[in-house]
Amino acid sequence: GAVVSQHPSRVICKSGTSVKIECRSLDFQATTMFWYRQFPKQSLMLMATSNEGSKATYEQGVEKDKFLINHASLTLSTLTVTSAHPEDSSFYICSARGEQSPDYEQYFGPGTRLTVT
Amino acid sequence: GQNIDQPTEMTATEGAIVQINCTYQTSGFNGLFWYQQHAGEAPTFLSYNVLDGLEEKGRFSSFLSRSKGYSYLLLKELQMKDSASYLCAVSNSNYQLIWGAGTKLIIKP
Numbered sequence: 001g002a003v004v005s006q007h008p009s010r011v012i013c014k015s016g017t018s019v020k021i022e023c024r025s026l027d028f029q030a031t032t033m034f035w036y037r038q039f040p041k042q043s044l045m046l047m048a049t050s051n052e053g054s055k056a057t058y059e060q061g062v063e064k065d066k067f068l069i070n071h072a073s074l075t076l077s078t079l080t081v082t083s084a085h086p087e088d089s090s091f092y093i094c095s096a097r098g099e100q101s102p103d104y105e106q107y108f109g110p111g112t113r114l115t116v117t
Numbered sequence: 118g119q120n121i122d123q124p125t126e127m128t129a130t131e132g133a134i135v136q137i138n139c140t141y142q143t144s145g146f147n148g149l150f151w152y153q154q155h156a157g158e159a160p161t162f163l164s165y166n167v168l169d170g171l172e173e174k175g176r177f178s179s180f181l182s183r184s185k186g187y188s189y190l191l192l193k194e195l196q197m198k199d200s201a202s203y204l205c206a207v208s209n210s211n212y213q214l215i216w217g218a219g220t221k222l223i224i225k226p
Contacts, residue, residue: 034214043218043219044160044216046214046216091157093160106214108162109159110158110159111157111158
């Protein structure tokens with residue numbers, strides 16, 4: 001149980017375009033989802049926390065107009081990178097927590113590798 | 118501020134034992150996690166400690182001392198497949214995970 005999927009696993013886009021990444025909880029209802037970014041040889045950096053049906057809470061330094069997060073249902077959250085630039089190239093990982101999950105638990109998706117050319 | 122410190126890289130021999138240390142300073146504490154991450158993949162859960170002491174799970178053990186802000190991950194009978202990065206993360210008072218930079222473990226035959 002507690003499986004989280006991400007789509008796509010890899011995406012290459014041109015500078016200036018927008019890219020949408022989906023995060024789905026497959027066998028549980030995700031009341032909270034987290035979006036992380038990881039640059040090579042660095043740790044995970046929390047970008048934002050989203051609760052179903054409400055606006056995401058962004059971490060300091062993360063542009064909410066550039067990284068649009070939607071958590072419209074209990075099984076799906078999306079991250080849209082708008083007007084992507086090469087410096088947005090990174091590994092984006094989502095995680096999810098369900099209503100029945102302990103507060104400390106997070107289940108991770110497999111990640112999405114974004115390359116902006 | 119909040120920070121997690123762990124060594125950048127460690128090298129060990131196949132079949133041996135290695136201990137990866139982690140020290141932390143966070144706003145509140147709701148448990149400490151160890152994750153394994155292979156290159157290009159998402160982290161996979163290894164262990165969770167919220168009380169002081171040692172938790173053993175097969176070849177892996179994790180220790181926590183809350184008074185010292187210290188944990189270690191002990192890997193026994195090392196195998197080549199254990200070559201990966203090991204991430205220490207602390208759940209703070211808001212149940213947010215604060216991550217260390219990870220320790221790259223290199224296993225040599």
